[in-house]
Amino acid sequence: MFYHQDAELDGLIIHRVGNKSQDEFYSLSEKPIDISFDLILPDLLKQYFLSPFSKLNEVYRFFHPNEELNLNEVYHFTKQFFEEKIGFQDYSEQVVKHLYEASTHPKIKPGEVYVVNLKNVQQEGEELNAVGIFKSENKETYLKVYPQNGGFELDYEQDAINVNKLDKGVIIINTESEEGYKVLVIDQTNQSEAVYWKDEFLQIRPRNDAFQQTGNFLKVYKNFVNEKLEDAFEMDKADKIDLLNRSMNYFKTKETFDNEEFQEEVLSNPKAISLFNDYKQEAEEDFDIAFQSNFSIANQAVKKMESTYKSILKLDKNFSVYVHGKRELIEKGFDDEKGMNYYKLYYENEK
Structure with a gap:
């Protein structure tokens, strides 16, 4: 998961x-833009550049068909920049020149390219630095x-x-x-020219390692239990907690x-299994991820997700019951005399 709330824009050049196929050229700025004096612009730019990435689950890696990473131009220049072998201005120019060489499909639109040096972004629980490359192609009238x-006037731009519609972007952490x-x-972009951004310019492929598979599966399963199951089954909060604990x-x-x-071990019910398979397929389509039938479990991802798996029954403002297992030792009922719900807990020892 990507978090940008504490991110800083440490450099911006446009x-x-x-x-290229239409004989259009590129235009390079001579220096970065100073936005440090503005109180509003940095937040607007963070919303424009970074907010769209907060819902992404898929993580990619650079690659090259010859298995030589340094032959990937964006990777090569980014690595030089991170290692301080080239400066921000030089890095941004090299990136744009490479993007121009990749812009050969006749339907590719011209546009502004924003290269941003980012500090303090969070990815998978780590606070790191990054660079962002963003392109705006579509303009609107406001x-x-x-x-x-004493009245109102109307104008347009x-x-x-x-700022709520980023056309293309990449964040390299x-x-x-x-x-x-x-x-x-x-x-x-959903048209035929869209492949140039990922395939020609960036040359990336899904990471899809154990950490990604483990984390994605646990997230989707948690959402399934909390959002979908109760529509098909009569369930109370203790039932949901039991399924999450299992x-x-x-x-x-x-x-x-x-x-x-x-x-078989966790869901057990054929109808629930069928519903979950459908839910996973929808998640694959909505978030552009792929679930494997078998994968190594990444303990780090399990520990990270464990904190989001709530196992607490909160009863009004009087009680909080932590449920760690054995759903059969909890009974729920309704007291007609008091007109209130109740839970009955069975245990052997009191500590």
């Missing part, structure tokens, strides 16, 4: 790149209403950018450089995940 002479870095990518216990006691084994 270039423009055209379509109406502006303002008070004047053409070719403006909507300064970690695991020898494996191709952790790379997050956004591309809102899944967490599976991941804490196994070294390898097996999909059929998990379904």
